[in-house]
Amino acid sequence: MNLSTPTDYAEEIISGNRAALSRAITFAESKKPEHQEFAQKLIHDLLPHTGKSKRIAITGVPGAGKSTFIEAFGLFLIHNSYKVAVLAVDPSSKISRGSILGDKTRMEELSKEELAFIRPSATGGSLGGITARTFEALLLCEAAGFDVILVETVGVGQSETLVKDITDFFLYLQVAGTGDDLQGIKRGIMEMADLIFLNKVDLFDAQMIQDSKMDLHRALQFLPKTDSGWKRKILKGSGYSNLGIDEVWQEITNYFELIENNGFLSELRQKQKLSRINDYLEEMLLQKIRTSISIQEERLKWEKQLHNNEITPYELAEKMLEKYFHST
């Protein structure tokens, strides 16, 4: 493969070249300015080919069975002739880089399929940066013709908000009987969820599952309506035993039918793009400040003042902005 321009890459990606897609995502994730520039030109060229996939967030606490579910769900989709990309987002690995995603045995069957593409998303840097990078990977996968893009979050907490921001549908995996332990995070997550899948039903007795499902139904009643007009659903099944997977897809299909018809999808996609602007602004600003000679000249003096409690971090930020930027 001897590709030298963004246009070359664009053609290869559209024609389904996986190696070109992989390398393009690597460029988008790179911190080198020349890679970034290349990736951004490429994404620009590919824009007309984006927007056609279903973008689905899949989350759940560790132990909810995400990998197994995604493997089963991905295989189901592939057997129905859909092309599936899986992007895994792990903001917590900022410190212990790649500890989770290094696990090569995850989704073993799915990763062998020709119609599947599995890619951990780069971490590092700011949170906005993670979302922006995942969004770029998502656009590249769309241009490559994937019909369904599953964005998996690893861990719980802030990462849900991040993927919620760039996806159309939010699927939350829950396990029966863990409701009590998770009371702290349940409400926030449930508000984001379009579908809650009670996973691992084969491991619990029927009564416990029924109880959990009723608890969830009760909890749903107290939530505000979704912006999309969709009524949140609860399904049960098992990724491991392949139970209920088809129903999940049926609901997702129903959801997209609804939001395509009521105009919400178009609105949402524009919102997804708009929210990325702030991510980029932040990155660009920090980059400009790092490379500004006049700021770097003053920096040591300012940092000393900061150390001596003569100025606050807020005041230092103000000085930097004043020094560097002039409004028009």
Add this chain to the structure above:
Amino acid sequence: MNLSTPTDYAEEIISGNRAALSRAITFAESKKPEHQEFAQKLIHDLLPHTGKSKRIAITGVPGAGKSTFIEAFGLFLIHNSYKVAVLAVDPSSKISRGSILGDKTRMEELSKEELAFIRPSATGGSLGGITARTFEALLLCEAAGFDVILVETVGVGQSETLVKDITDFFLYLQVAGTGDDLQGIKRGIMEMADLIFLNKVDLFDAQMIQDSKMDLHRALQFLPKTDSGWKRKILKGSGYSNLGIDEVWQEITNYFELIENNGFLSELRQKQKLSRINDYLEEMLLQKIRTSISIQEERLKWEKQLHNNEITPYELAEKMLEKYFHST
């Protein structure tokens, strides 16, 4: 209370006026520019009175018993004549605002104590914003003379990274027997932790606790050394039954002795301030862009191009920066 200037507030806060402290934190959390300006002036005035507390992060998954532990630990400190402030951070409540912190029964005993001050931290806005706001609340509490500031995270995930950024000591609460379920997040958290407290030992049998402790010890061996030169510790006990609380304080005291002597504390405090600068830069930049007339004039045109897939979010961000800012 009739306080009109930042200087008035500063005096009241230093003299221990709780109402003034509360209101100052509210100003710092406010999105109104005039409140922000007031708060920043106040913080500037108070700077010489900051830096003297022990800043302690307390985290753990929901169900680990954080509230009960903090109540017990806070009361222990107060009985030893320390003044204790508790700041609770909950980034996930961006959507369901205050659902968790609205729970008034939390830390009931502690909240009655004269030497204690309990305050949920405002959410809303960017993640950087949350950290900046919590840091400001922390500085204000320090100026008010609190000896120990406990920064509690609600939920798990990204919030740990946030509080790690503004605290000196990281205490992680773990419950015996949940190790397996939490494998996904354990390593990242354990790397951040200075002390792991195996909580709720009164609920489990001795063997299970021993097993959990050994698992933790084994896991610790594989972690890189801490930057502070501190050796990570594991303790066990119970917030509910007041077991092991004094040992936690003993280890914290040992830790601070170490980092005061080896210079790490001074280094760390400067780092805490430096990392806030980016938070403020981001906020200020977004604020400037929102209020830039020339940008707002072009904005609709740009958003249409974005919608029509003619430009990428990255390119739009570039246009905004070019329009508004001129490097010097």
